[in-house]
Amino acid sequence: MDFLLHRYRSLTVLVITILAQLVLLAYQVKTGGDVRLIRVWSVEAVTPLARVLEGIRSSTSDFFSNYVVLSGAQAENRRMKEELGRLKMDNQYLRSELSTAQRAEALAVFQKSAPSKTVAARVIGSSTGANAKVVFVDRGFTSGVLKGMAVLTPDGIVGKVIASYPTAAQVQLITDPSFAAGVVSQTNRVHGTLKGQGRGDCLVDYVQLEQKVDQGEWFFTSGDDRVFPKGLPVGQVSVAKQGTTFREIYLIPSGFQHGLEEVLIVVEGIHQQIPDDVSAVNQPMKLLPPPPADASTEPGLAAPDGGAQPLSTDADRLRQKYRAIGEAQAHKYGEGMTAPNYNQTAPAPVAPGTSPAGTAPGATAGGVKPPNPAASAAAGATKEPVTPPNGSRPAVANPPAASPGTPPASGVTPPTPGVKPPAPTVKTPAPR
Amino acid sequence: MSEYSEAIIPGIGRRKAASRYGPAVFLLVPLLAVLFQVYVPRFVESAANLELPLLVTVYFSLMRRQPIAGTLIGAVIGLAQDSLSHLPMGMFGIVKTLVGYFAASVSQRFDVENPAIRLILGFFFYFFHQFFYWVLSRALLSQQVGFDLGQTLVVGVLNAAVGLPLFVMLDRLRQEDVALA
Structure with a gap:
């Protein structure tokens, strides 16, 4: 042996x-x-050297940009070029100062305005893995950074801390192939799982084929993963197509839009609401006041209960018409499996104080007169009786409980059911 | 007579001596190679294709000409590289251990100061490293990692080309040659 x-x-x-x-x-x-x-040991051996290198690089870069480039000026134009160089140098310096100040200010403003408590950190290195998208930042557990904390920029999320060392931390970027996070779409509130691809874009997985996600739609963190607080922007959909089992949705992460030099690490996350669709809601909208309530003189527009309140919507008129058809055919909605014959013309509704045959001039065949020509054209309800599509039971068979009341005096149209009301006072910041 | 006593290719004889380096060289050169891989790709993205830790492993293994030394050099550099990645430790370690062993074994049969031999070995070991890492990723970690043969070959040539001047630079740090038995 x-x-x-x-x-x-x-x-x-x-x-x-x-x-x-x-x-x-x-x-x-x-x-x-x-x-x-x-x-x-390895991180503590490498990160100080990385910091030294970064310092040398930045100072060398400054040296070259300030002196060496200028020393190559032509001799015959020396004085003018020196003058121009000085001005350029000042300009460049001021620009870089301004850019730095703006970036720092933006970061500070975001840090102050964000409900979550964050720590600013600087990216000082990347990982050694083959396809890994992992970086090192110069804050570790001595600064309160722990494994599992979310990392973001004012533009959106960029990753999460996967290891924390005394003076540095390792951050897995959202483009890393093994990254995953819960996300939700802004418009349709479609939930999915964000996965890195090892390249610039990310995949939103496990979205059912019947769920609707449009190109250009924004995704936000859903908070389901218990890492990222809810409501942080993730990115905008670049490709949304049908897949075999789930939808194939790719999005461009918004967090990397302005490079990855400074980041914020969320040390105490607070969930936020997902902002409403900015494009649809935040645009100012002018609404006219409702038309005057003078329809009580017209029998076709009177309230079905004979009250003084006028009917104001097409749905109400349809509802009244279907009710009249049902009554004429002794049909009771909600009972039995048959539907009344909607093609049969219903008798004109009788307003209080008028005879059944007394139809007002200009009333339609259905006993309904549109309030104005524009509404008539839009609704398409002029002379033709309304037929429910495919002979199915009309939606007004069980009409909504809300009765058409008098519109508010403020001149603001009350919200239509199913339509999200605009937010007139609070402006939601557009995700950058 | 050792197990590697005969030259394989006539005319390209084996070296008769192993090179020695100072402890600072053994410590700093791998550290700088790993640092390069951590730091430089931030600014030059294509620099991520340069496997300097592998080239350093190959160089020291070739020049030490002792399989045990090559094995240990590869293991240490690989584990250092592993510890800076987010994957479980041992992946780069195993691959570079094998590279170090084979490089040291090969060095007993070739004149490893010949630039052509260095170029070929640099390319071969890069390809071996990438392929074996891919195999281990799939077999041990069940990762669905792709292997782009064309890209690996091209990047292998690039690494071998970068290895030539690097090896010449590292030759200058050599202290002395010790004759082998």
Whole structure:
């Protein structure tokens, strides 16, 4: 045995080394644990050097941009070019100062206005993995950064902390293939799982084929994953198509739009509401006051209960017409499996104080007169009796409980059921 | 007579000596190689294709000419690389251990100071490294990682080309050659 071990010493060392690493790997995969000590050593060995390198790079870059470029000016135009160079230099300096100040101000404003408590950090390196989208930031657990915290920019989420070391932390970007987070669409509130692809865009998975997601729609964090607070912008849909099992939805992450140099780490997350669709809601809208309530003189527009309140919508008129048809055919809505014959013309409704045959001039065949020509053209309800589509039971068979009341005096149209009311005072900031 | 006593290719004889380096070189060069992989791709995205830790592993293994040393060098550099990734530790470690062992074994049969031999070995070990890493990712971690053969070959040539001047630079850090028995 000793002879064999000595004879094949190098092979023995190789086998032992490989076996040891296989055991290490198996332990981590099985238990989900980590060999933290080695990682801490490596990170603590590399990140100080990375910081030094970053300092050298930035100062060297400044040196070259300030002096070396200018020293190449032509001799004959030396004085003018020096003057121009100085001005350019000042301009460049001021621009960079302004840009830095704006970026810092934007970050500070966002940090102040965001309900979640955040810590600002700077990206100082990337990971060594083959397809990994992982970066290092210069804040660690001494700054309160812990594993599992969300990382974002004012433009949107960028990733989550997957390891925290004393002075640095490792952040898995949302484009990493093993990243996943819960998201919800802005308009239709479609829930899905955001997955990285290892490239610039991300996939929103597990969206059913019948759910509606449009191109250009925004996705926000849903808060389901317990990592990202609800309501943070994620990105805008670039491709939305039908897949085999689920819909294939790809979105462009919004968090990387202005580069990835400074980020915010959410140390105390607070869920927010998902903002309404900015394009549809935030536009100012002018509404006219409702027309005057003078329809009580016209029998076709009187309230069905004979009250003084006029009918004001096409739905109300249809409802009255179908009710009249039902009464004429002794049909009671909601009972039995048959529907009344809607093609049969119903007798004109009788307004209080008028005879059944007394139809007002200009009333339609159905006993309904549109309030104005525009509404008539829009509704298409002029001379033709209304036929329900495909002979199915009309939607007004069980009419909504809301009765057409007098519109408010403020001149604002009351919200129509199913239509989201605009937010006139609070302006939702557009996700950038 | 050792198990690697004969030259495979006539005319390209084996080296008779192993190179020695200072401890600072053994410590700093791999560290800088790993640092390069962490830091530079932030600014030059294509630099992520350069596998400097692998080239350093190959170089030290070739020049030390001892399979045990190559195995240990590969394991240490690989684990250092692993510890800076977010994957379980051991993936780069296993692959680079094998690279170190085979590079050191090969060095006993070739003149590893010949630039052509270095170029070929650099390309071969890059391809081996990438392929074996892909196999391990699928087999041990069940990751559905793709393997682009064309890209790997092109990037292998690039790495081998970068390896040539790098090896020459590292040759300058050599302290002395020790004759092998």
